[in-house]
Amino acid sequence: MxxxxxxxxxxxxxxxxxxxxxxxxxxxxxxxxxxxxTTPDDIPPLLVTRGGEVLATFSMAEIRDLPTHEVSQFGKWEEGPQLLLVLSEAGVEDFERVTILGQGVRDDGEIVLTRAEIDEDVVLDLANRGTVKIAGPDIAWADRVRDLTEIRVE
CATH class of the missing domain: 1.20.5 (Single alpha-helices involved in coiled-coils or other helix-helix interfaces)
Known part of the structure; x- marks a missing residue:
């Protein structure tokens, strides 16, 4: 049947x-x-470098201790220290651009932002996973970088 x-x-x-x-x-x-x-011990520190020299090293705890700023991105609120503040804390005042590098597991792992593209609304968002990602209202979905490892200053 x-x-x-x-x-x-x-x-x-x-x-x-x-x-x-x-x-x-x-x-x-x-x-x-x-x-x-993911534990705090698994998360590498965030390096700020210029010309191959390490200017500063930030643990996730140190990044969390910095003053935060909220921005709206993709219809939700992201919160973390401003990129300009992190650069200032690393001793960087003048620069032309930064290359922000991540682990590249869930995205391309790299975004280049010129000085003109960085304002008070570009933040290092404190992600729920205990890592940081770059966030800002003008950063496209395809350009996102998560699990940051280094900010190269030029």
């Missing part, structure tokens, strides 16, 4: 729904585990 086409349709939809829900559950568990398994 064969199953009619009428019965196969609902079964296929049920199988498809179960597959999608299962994939979403696996992704959610992996995302949560990544956040839970």
């Amino acid at each position: 064969t199953t009619s086409n009428r019965e196969q349709g609902p079964r296929r939809r049920t199988v498809a729904i179960i597959a999608v829900v299962s994939l979403l559950a696996v992704a959610a568990v992996a995302w949560l585990a990544e956040g839970l398994l």
Whole structure:
């Protein structure tokens, strides 16, 4: 006895729904585990460099201790110290551009911002995972850099 086409349709939809829900559950568990398994000891310090010389090293605790500023990006609020403040704390007053580097696991891992592109609304957002990312209302989704490791000053 064969199953009619009428019965196969609902079964296929049920199988498809179960597959999608299962994939979403696996992704959610992996995302949560990544956040839970990241400890302050796992997070490398953020370096500020110029010409290969390390000007300053900031632990995540030191970045969290800096005054914060909120900006709206992609419809949500991001909060962290202003990039200009971090650069000032590192002794940088004049520069033409910065190259901001991240671990490059979930993005390209690099963005170059000219001095003209950096204002008080460009911040190092304190991410929920305990790392920092670059945020600002004029930074495009495709240009985001997370899990910052270095700010190269030129």
